[in-house]
Amino acid sequence: MVENQGKDLCSLILKESGDILKLKAISNDEALLLCNHQSTSDIPIAMLSLYTKGEAAGHVMWIMDHVFRLTHFGWISQCHGDYFLKKPGGTKTERNNNLLKFKKHLRRTYLKTRKKWIFLFPEGGFLSTLKSSSQRYARKHGFPVLENVCLPRLGAASAVLDELAPKEGSSKIQDLSGKIKWIVDMTIAYPGGEAPNGVALVFSMGRCPPIHIHYRVFEVETVPRDEESFRDWMYNRYAEKDNMLERFYKSGCFGNNLTEIVESDMTGAFLSLLFFAPWALCFGAYVYYPLLSILGVQWISFLVLLYIIYAFFNFVPYFWPTKQPENKCS
Numbered sequence: 001m002v003e004n005q006g007k008d009l010c011s012l013i014l015k016e017s018g019d020i021l022k023l024k025a026i027s028n029d030e031a032l033l034l035c036n037h038q039s040t041s042d043i044p045i046a047m048l049s050l051y052t053k054g055e056a057a058g059h060v061m062w063i064m065d066h067v068f069r070l071t072h073f074g075w076i077s078q079c080h081g082d083y084f085l086k087k088p089g090g091t092k093t094e095r096n097n098n099l100l101k102f103k104k105h106l107r108r109t110y111l112k113t114r115k116k117w118i119f120l121f122p123e124g125g126f127l128s129t130l131k132s133s134s135q136r137y138a139r140k141h142g143f144p145v146l147e148n149v150c151l152p153r154l155g156a157a158s159a160v161l162d163e164l165a166p167k168e169g170s171s172k173i174q175d176l177s178g179k180i181k182w183i184v185d186m187t188i189a190y191p192g193g194e195a196p197n198g199v200a201l202v203f204s205m206g207r208c209p210p211i212h213i214h215y216r217v218f219e220v221e222t223v224p225r226d227e228e229s230f231r232d233w234m235y236n237r238y239a240e241k242d243n244m245l246e247r248f249y250k251s252g253c254f255g256n257n258l259t260e261i262v263e264s265d266m267t268g269a270f271l272s273l274l275f276f277a278p279w280a281l282c283f284g285a286y287v288y289y290p291l292l293s294i295l296g297v298q299w300i301s302f303l304v305l306l307y308i309i310y311a312f313f314n315f316v317p318y319f320w321p322t323k324q325p326e327n328k329c330s
Contacts, residue, residue: 012201012208014049015261017254018215023184026217027054030116031182032160036149036241037121038128039195042188046119049186049213056116061109063120063156081109085156087124099155103163110164118160118180122152122234143235148193148245152234158227167225183223185216187241189248214244214254 035046043062050057066084068074074084083105086098110118123130127150134150137143143151165180190196191209201208216237224233248254 012048013210013261014045014213015210015253016049016213016215019217020215022217023215024053026182027056028116029056029181030164030179031056031118031184032157032180033060033117033119033184033186034122034152034157034237035119035186036188036238036245037123037126038188038190039126040197041190041195041201042121044201045188045211045213046186050117059114059116061115061118063118065125081113081115083109095155099159102156102159106160106163117184118164120156120160122154122157122238123150124153125150144239144242146238146242148242148249149238152238154231154234157234158230161220161223161225161230165220180220183218183220185218185237185241187214187216187244187254188212189214189245189254191252193245193249212248212254 033046035042050060062077062080062082063085064077064082066086068077069084077084083102085102109115123134127148130150131147135145138145138151161180189212191211196208224230244254
């Protein structure tokens with residue numbers, strides 16, 4: 001365990017368990033990372049955790065929802081080589097075309113750059129918005145009904161493996177440079193199951209209770225590749241993830257195998273947010289001025305006022321210290 005007690009009031013603390021040493025050992029290998037998704041905080045939490053895992057952490061391709069493409073964050077992500085994937089929907093032909101575009105991006109960007117890891121949220125969105133539909137689908141088709149995660153969508157993960165980890169006997173080149181060798185399962189758990197959004201996490205200035213992350217690492221060769229078997233393998237992993245989170249919410253930890261504590265000073269993130277937020281607002285106003293001009297000044301002012309009220313009631317409570325939950329992990 002890293003000897004770090006995290007006593008700085010402005011620190012965000014991550015408590016990690018599982019295959020941490022194995023994850024560091026494969027830091028120069030290509031891998032597909034699968035993570036549960038609860039809020040916008042998941043992304044900075046994952047970035048902070050991966051930052052300590054080796055060189056490959058700086059060469060990650062993020063797969064995200066296409067709605068982010070036209071945001072200021074999306075512009076940066078496009079320059080970074082990330083991919084915006086449309087949610088499954090429409091006809092089968094449309095879904096296949098979306099996956100073909102994704103595979104083309106992998107060949108054009110992932111293989112021709114220094115990318116190492118591909119980060120994916122297989123659930124396709126936040127737990128709070130997809131839970132009911134996921135459970136209805138599970139009941140209808142006889143799959144596990146999960147409470148703490150959603151059943152993963154298989155299209156993107158399957159496309160990555162088909163393109164970057166060709167099956168034995170495939171017509172694709174077997175000595176593919178950049179071939180995916182590992183699948184990393186990452187489970188993020190927030191105390192009490194209450195996940196703050198990303199801005200609230202920064203505004204908390206370290207007053208957020210420690211966040212737990214559990215890693216599991218699998219060799220790609222051990223993962224079944226036919227459609228039905230791969231579906232069952234993914235669903236089983238997420239059923240295990242659901243059980244782990246259920247135990248966590250009852251006990252406060254994933255078990256007695258705590259491996260590492262990662263601590264980050266949130267002061268820099270807080271000051272950066274205060275500096276970049278006005279610039280992001282100005283950038284958005286400049287780029288999308290033609291659209292905003294249609295709304296008119298009155299409507300824009302009204303929307304800004306609503307957001308200020310929303311921000312006040314959601315973020316101000318994070319400025320005051322709160323009682324930390326009892327730490328049951330050693």
